[in-house]
Amino acid sequence: MSSSYASSSKPKRRNSIPDKFIDRDQVEDYGQMSKSTGSVNTSNLNYQEPVHYDNKGTVFSSSAVATTTSSGKSSSSGHLPGQQDFAEKCQAVQGLLTGTKTVLENLRETNNARFVIQYPFLYSNENRKPERTQSFSGKAPVRRVHKRTNSLTGTFNLPQISNFQLEIQHRLLTPEDAQESNSSVNVLKLDMKSAEMSAIKKDSIAELLNVQIGKTLNHLQNLSARIADKSSKVLVAGDLNAGKSTFVNALLRKGILPVDQQPCTTLFCEVLDARENGGREAVHGIKDIKAYNVNDPTTYTIIDFEHLERVVSDNTEGYALLKIYCQDNRLSHESLLHNGVVDIALIDCPGLNSDSLKTMAVFARQEEIDVIVFVVSAENHFTLSANQFLWNASNEKAYLFIVVNKFDEIKNKEKCRRMILEQIKQISPRTFEYHDDLVHFVSSNAINVDGNPPHTNRIPEVDHLEESLRTFVLKKRSKSKLAPAGHYLHNLLYDIGVLAEFNRELAAKEYEQLTRELEEGEPAFRKLQRDGSRVVEEAERLLNEDCRYHGLLYVWNYAMELRDSMLEKIQNELSQCELSAKQEVSTCIEQIQAMPVQNISIDPIDAKLDKYFTNRNNNPIQIHIDPSDFFDLNLGLDLNHRMNENVGILGISGGALVMFGGKFLGYNVMSSVLKISNVVGFNNMRKLALPLIGLAGLGFFVYVVSDARNAVSRNVARKVRSHLTQSNYAEFQAHRIAYHGRKATRRSINYLRDCFRRAIDAEEQKRKEQREKAKVSDESKFYFGGVLSKAEEMSKVLEVLGIDVVEDEILAVH
Ligand SMILES: Nc1nc2c(ncn2[C@@H]2O[C@H](COP(=O)(O)OP(=O)(O)OP(=O)(O)O)[C@@H](O)[C@H]2O)c(=O)[nH]1
CATH class of the missing domain: 1.10.3410 (putative deoxyguanosinetriphosphate triphosphohydrolase fold)
Structure with missing residues (x-):
């Protein structure tokens, strides 16, 4: 058996979008429009419309996709530099997350109430023990790997399973096989170990899928919250006295942090926008960083600005962190703290030494640290500690932003530049590769921190540094905040697509099969109905025409001798009559039960004739002999x-x-x-x-x-x-025997009628269920088709957004 599913590749990254997925003209269109409009119309990326069943196959409103692809032009590669681009992408990804959540919730609902979703485990249908399909035979299980390519226009390939030949009852692998082999689904991969191996039934799969969908929904929620979090942290690290505090002050254009010729910063100082503290400038001394809550004064100590220098240099109170809320009145395109998109916090670190190295490394690894700015003195180049820190940091962050400070002190600037770049090349080759944007030679103390410098005094190097830093933060933020969501969505949408495609095929097959069964069963059902009527009618005829018994009361010619003998004879005659009637009734019932009936089984029943014909005479004759009878x-x-x-x-x-x-x-x-x-x-x-x-x-x-x-x-x-x-004896006995005879015969006819009625009811119920199932299958076929389209469209949008790109691509574009 072959399957196009098996032969299809796992999702490829950005190199081959199936035509059914991407309208390449549209993709090109995105690019052209981005040049003209430079914006993403995120309002068109609303995927929050609920997914509905529809008999006609209209599964969900396609307006979102339609408008996105026709009028909602996005940036072609998603590489528009700047804040606007980032904000739009955030909104777009949020829309995709919400849309995916809706699809998943609906899938879960469908799984629970409509159509039990199955997993596309692949195996041979012919052997009892599942085997790999030809495409997989002899190969290690195929795992989906995020393969990166240079192309930005590719997306994943959904497996084509239109030729899937598996029968429903054979389509599940044992848990072991499924574990090791071909489940195409990654994010929604089931925890097969938790299922009983021998009892892995459709329902078990469905339950596991529900659990997995629940987990996935939680993760989508986390990703969404992470993107919604607008803060970003820049860690400013460097050797002792390299000028870190001076550099931070320069970025703020304010002399907030204490600067000294002697090493003075003894703790981490995080500078944030005052708006995060209700617009008030303040310094919060924090001992327990995890417990800190800006709205809970018990979690920090307010420090006067005039004492800041003392606290920073002495820290006798033992603070772990100072939060410095600072007013920055500049416009958003000038300010780093509030730039309209991301609230950037600058963290001034103590100078590196062997003691602080470990603390710094831990700090730098924190998830919310998006960028590390390393300040190195042009006079000293990189020290041993700096080398060690940067080595670790570059492993963690891949790219570093390096500020070579005190460049004014250098006489032979070219030589210095050359030597420092050479060092950077050794420490972080990737940073070196983009050194124009990532390595800046400046003099921080040349920047006026008492107010905005007049335009005539602008320093080109500083302008370039600030622009590069802002872009780098935003790009890195895009990477750190959006890329995880992008990766996850990419995989998840692939999985949804696989499930939808697979189950659409199953639903279609089930629908075909059920429809065929209904059609094929129609004549037999009609015949059963006809047989029921015919046989009962025939039995009724037998009852009315053929069931006879003989006459009564042959006893009188014997009853003349003695009373007892008379009565005995009468009783004997009556018994004879009953026996005769019983035989007639028995024959009649046998004829009824022997009637030829196809397709239903009628078990012969005990006619219980004894019950009807034995000792039924409850009207005994009682004659008293009187003396007068002798005369x-x-x-x-x-x-x-x-x-x-x-x-x-x-x-x-x-x-x-x-x-x-x-x-x-x-x-x-x-x-x-x-x-x-x-x-x-x-x-x-x-x-x-x-x-x-x-x-x-x-x-x-x-x-x-x-x-x-x-x-x-x-x-x-x-x-x-x-x-x-x-006593009307003759009439009474005739009536009694006739009554019981008919009753016994009627019982057999009723039984026969019941048998037919039950058979017809059962068949009717079966056909009704088949029709309902076929209806669900038919709807599910369209439903899963809709889910597949939606997954495809969302993948396309995700692809067009270009958020799931590697840093090489980010920086290369920049
Ligand atoms: N010539 C010159 N001096 C600078 C420059 N930047 C900073 N300085 C001086 O370098 C000294 C140290 O500056 P800081 O900003 O305190 O250095 P730091 O790295 O924060 O010091 P610690 O935090 O204590 O490690 C100060 O005297 C600054 O005036 C610069 O670009 N050129």
Whole structure:
């Protein structure tokens, strides 16, 4: 498997911007416009508009980018010298930081609520153990390195993953592999160690990404705060008595710091604009530098200006630092302390000696020290301490600003210049390379510190020094404040681009797959719906037409002998009827369950017919034998009565016929009733009439005694018949059996209907989820496309700003 992602290069610096990223005409345009306008329209770099989902794929307002590239012309290379340029870049970078934050926050939200963002780990899809793609095979893991080039027009290459072939479920590496190999993402790189190696699932990745985004947002906040901080510190260091304090006074055009022929500065003196102290000039003696707060008088001691010289030279109070707030009424283009862009603080250091060397080195390394100005006496050149300090400092700061002071004392100035430059070349080659701007030969005490010198008295060397120093501070500040943000943004935007591109591809694939599945599943779903209706209808038909059971009450021709045997026979007949009905119902249910149904599984259920057909007769017959049952004196009157009873039974059974209706019960119940009528009525009547006629002549007594057995039989039979008639026994039992038969069958049909309903509901739910997922995938596809565009555009702006350039480039331009 190959991947264009794998074959694409990691971000290159300033040498090859993919065309899809940068409109080269526009980049050129920036340059042309910068020459004409000389300014960056930072109002057009507003990236604070929220990112929104939009079904149509309009993911975020592109006005920022559009206006930036069309009307908001920036400086072409970002190398406009001066304060304006720096201020504009600060604003622009702040805009980019804010825009990137918005994108990240939105990504996190998307990750949580919409589309689980995945990481572009690369590996083979074919083997269980992930392997490198061809492009990576046999090579060490590719790490992104900030490769610097001379070109200012390049940006990074986003990997092209349009041909990505990985399946979603196979796209994650094990944490180990991911650690060592190809995660393309650096700033947003996940801490894979914290994830359970075997359980690295999509959700785990998503959680890790959230954590990483949180960290990144914090860092963006810090970078933003750092850029917002307008202060910058210039450390003025040098040998004892080299003229550092004189030089600082000269820059301020004020004789604030004490100057002496003897070494006099014993502590660090930081000179700041009085505006930082509410516009009041003051000296604050500080013992605990970290605790110092200009608004909290308990953190410092106010020192009178008249005592400043004593404190600076003696420092008996043991101050670590003096903060000297100084009013500078000059215009911003003349003043260093307040120059309109950066509030520069000048820190006058004690002269170097072996004791102070370490302290000085620590101080110089501080992050807020943007520039080191090293004052060296032209008379003494560089001492051993100076050499050592500069050596360390040049490692730290790369470039140094060197003031060769007391040049007025030198007779052979050229020779001195040559010798000192030679020394500088040894100590800091890069400073030497730009010595025109970084090394200045002046006489600080020639500058009038009692007020602004008249224009006629201006000293060209000092003017040049001040201009160079201001520019150097601003450039260095650009480097120290903006470059970290530039670096970070550059990498971060690359990462966002990678994630967006990768996930856009995934979303597109998921959308395609889900849409295809939905389309493919449509016919089967329709068939399932049709089957459901058809099978239930068929089952209903079976219930109504084919489920039958036989008649009732075959018992009367046996019930004539004795009550118990009659009742037993009746019960047996009833049981037979139930059994027969049960078998019919069972057959019917089997037919229902055996109906051919595709695509759904219907587990046969226990019809529980015993429950419906066994011992359900809760209306037992109870006949009591009385002494009068042995006598039957109404023989002659009995015939009509019996016939009436039979008719009554028929009528009752007719009620049952109407009640159950149709073919289902009508015939069988009626035939049962007729049988009952025949047995109990006409047959028994004939059977009993013959003995009665034969015995008539023997006399009433003989008749009564001899007829007792038959009378018992007749009376018991009459009682049984009467009971059955009065209790609607036949109708009740017919109704009961029919009711339970239908109930058992209905239960099977309901089960069948439930099976279909569940299957259809499940399928419907599945398809609904698929549709929703497809919708999210479709939106995500556009969303990530939008994120990618935005990352690209912001990278382009970042590139055009040119803040992420090395000092070589800064100084070369200058
Ligand atoms: N001729 C001449 N003398 C200078 C120049 N700059 C300073 N001085 C003198 O050099 C002496 C020392 O000057 P400072 O400014 O106190 O020197 P420093 O480096 O601050 O001294 P410490 O802080 O004590 O190390 C003073 O007498 C100044 O007048 C200059 O350009 N030319």
